[in-house]
Amino acid sequence: MKLQIYQILHVASMVVLTAFTFMAFANPDPKGKKKTMMITGMMSLLMLIGGFGMLAVLKYGFPAWVFLKIVCWLGLSGMAGMAYRKPEKMGTWKFMSLAFLLVAILTVYLKSSFE
Ligand code: HEM
Numbered sequence: 001m002k003l004q005i006y007q008i009l010h011v012a013s014m015v016v017l018t019a020f021t022f023m024a025f026a027n028p029d030p031k032g033k034k035k036t037m038m039i040t041g042m043m044s045l046l047m048l049i050g051g052f053g054m055l056a057v058l059k060y061g062f063p064a065w066v067f068l069k070i071v072c073w074l075g076l077s078g079m080a081g082m083a084y085r086k087p088e089k090m091g092t093w094k095f096m097s098l099a100f101l102l103v104a105i106l107t108v109y110l111k112s113s114f115e
Contacts, residue, residue: 002053002057003054003058005053006049006050006051006053006054006057007050008050009047009049010051010053011050013046013047013050014043014047016039016043017040017043017044017076018076018097018101020040020043020080021040021076021080021083021097022094022097023036024036024040024083024084025093025094025097028083028090030084036084037080037081040077040080041077044073044076044077047073048073051066063111065107068103068107069104069107072101072104072107073104075100076100076101076104079093079096079097079100
């Protein structure tokens, strides 16, 4: 049951974080900045709690692939802020967000091949 709670926390907060990040990309109006930063900050934290919760419940220890996921998590968490700071580079932020998501997801499913 604990595992399912962490899984749901991890995946649901990832979906909300991604949704709000791409909403900021679509409309980087400074009026919405405070709300977006609040929601993405909370989701980012919940995602990390879910991730570390799973690591603990599954007794994985701290394998190398987790470092890669932490880099992706840090990167994705910073993307909404970048949309407001440098909206002229939106193409780069979109590409980087998709890359972070893809690498983090591939890490989960391919981790057994490089363990
Ligand atoms: C951009 C960042 C991240 C994305 C997109 C992401 C995505 C995912 C997805 C889709 C799953 C599969 C869910 C499932 O099988 O229930 C997963 C599982 C997992 N994630 Fe993440 N994650 C990210 C960051 C992190 C971080 C920072 C940590 C650790 C602190 C972490 C730890 C885990 C663990 C332990 C699992 C379970 C793996 C397993 O079932 O064998 N993730 N993640």
